[in-house]
Amino acid sequence: MASCTELVKGGWPAHRNALMHFHRSGTGHGLRAQRAPRDLIYRAELGYMSTRIENFRLHLICERTEIGHAWSGYRGYLPRQMLDLIAPDFLQREVFCCGPTPYMRAVRKLLEEAGYDFAHYHKESFGATPEADIAVAEEHAVEAHEREGAAEDTYCVPFKESGKSTRVAGGVILHAAAASAGLTIPKACGMGICGTCRVKVLEGKTEMAHNGGITDEEIAEGYVLSCCTKVTADVSVDY
Numbered sequence: 001m002a003s004c005t006e007l008v009k010g011g012w013p014a015h016r017n018a019l020m021h022f023h024r025s026g027t028g029h030g031l032r033a034q035r036a037p038r039d040l041i042y043r044a045e046l047g048y049m050s051t052r053i054e055n056f057r058l059h060l061i062c063e064r065t066e067i068g069h070a071w072s073g074y075r076g077y078l079p080r081q082m083l084d085l086i087a088p089d090f091l092q093r094e095v096f097c098c099g100p101t102p103y104m105r106a107v108r109k110l111l112e113e114a115g116y117d118f119a120h121y122h123k124e125s126f127g128a129t130p131e132a133d134i135a136v137a138e139e140h141a142v143e144a145h146e147r148e149g150a151a152e153d154t155y156c157v158p159f160k161e162s163g164k165s166t167r168v169a170g171g172v173i174l175h176a177a178a179a180s181a182g183l184t185i186p187k188a189c190g191m192g193i194c195g196t197c198r199v200k201v202l203e204g205k206t207e208m209a210h211n212g213g214i215t216d217e218e219i220a221e222g223y224v225l226s227c228c229t230k231v232t233a234d235v236s237v238d239y
Ligand code: FES
Pocket: 186, 187, 188, 189, 190, 191, 192, 193, 194, 195, 196, 197, 198, 213, 225, 226, 227, 228
């Protein structure tokens, strides 16, 4: 999942364009946090930007590293010490933060403890699964349970890491299936572009219709974008 914190001196009108405005408003630090190096989306593009915009500093943080993926950046979560190294004057900066709820909470707590003035804090939360999605998923789950006796076109979807499981009708979107099991997979674009909702399918067949948010290598390794993947068989998911 992609989480991003931007620390900027001076202001600008539209924070989603923040990276493009660094050259006008003083040195900016872009922090991108991911689970592992392979999860970093737009890594090459961000690296390229950092070579083209003189006062844009890019900092990549991964919670963990994996065999086969070189990594020389920061590791772990974002503690105060890391923030002090990245931007010692962060208390005087505008902060733009976006990401899943746990990440947003952690950044907020860190800033609160440091005495940050939240008049200069801006956020965009990926938020929880929309209620409409949950309602649809629950409806499908009820239908699936009703049809379970006939065992026709209903599939079991266990989520290994959380130990939760659900049964859904064929064709249900994997993200909605997770919601019906009480799980919130982070989601942003909802249309297979951003890669935020990526999960690994350990076993079973699915059908994905993405819009470029996942690479062929990732697909070959079993990853899917849960927002645009249909359950078409019993599937076991690493989540
Ligand atoms: S939420 Fe963006 S690809 Fe699924």
